[in-house]
Amino acid sequence: MRNSAVCVALLSGLGLLSSCQSNLVPAATPTTAANSAGTTPTALRGTxxxxxxxxxxPLTASPDKEIYLQLNAAEERAEGQAGCNRFRGSFTLPAAGELRFGPLLATKMACPDLNTETAFLTALNNARRYRISADTxxxxxxxxxxxLATLQAQRQ
Known part of the structure; x- marks a missing residue:
């Protein structure tokens, strides 16, 4: 998403910024976390x-739109579908097991129910740590x- 009319903030109460600018901070840590079973976890980035x-x-699956998060494998960019609206922003991995999202900007389409979307974006905004166990x-x-949120790697 570029600096355009499509790029808007959701709610300032969620701590989201209304600007489409963000500063990228280089990641200095690995992008996977070991799990207790000793198996190789799914990669955090690129999944x-x-x-x-x-x-x-728990969410009930919607065949129309999957709610998802994807962290770019090469850059510190996050994007996804929050339910009704798409979002993008930055993220950092300050230390092993830590994850923080920068400003997340979203489209602002009229939707009948924004409860799940608001809860998901709030969870991303409040995320400070992560753990991967197998594909979760x-x-x-x-x-x-x-x-705050549980996500599963999409099987291809």
Whole structure:
């Protein structure tokens, strides 16, 4: 998405910025996290992660639009589908197991129900840590005690 009329902020209450500019910060850490079973986890970057649960709320699959997150393998760019609207922004990996999203900008289409979309974008905005177990990505806030969102690698 370029600096255009399509690029708008969702809600300032979510901590999203209204500018289409962002600063990229180089990643200095690996993009996968080891899991307890010792198997090779799915790569964090370059994988299309489908949203399966936000907080304690499981999602029912929609054949129309999959809600997903994808982190670019070469750049610190995130993009995805939040439900009704597409989003893009930056991310950083400050240390092993840490993930932070920069400003996430989204289209602003009229949608009948934005509850899941708002919850997903809020989870991304509040994410500070992550854990990958096999093909499942768990996003956490400051504490790993609470899972903000659960995503599963898309099988091809």
């Amino acid at each position: 299309r992660w489908l949203l399966r649960q936000v907080g304690n709320q 990505l768990y996003l956490h806030g400051e504490s790993t005690a609470t899972v």
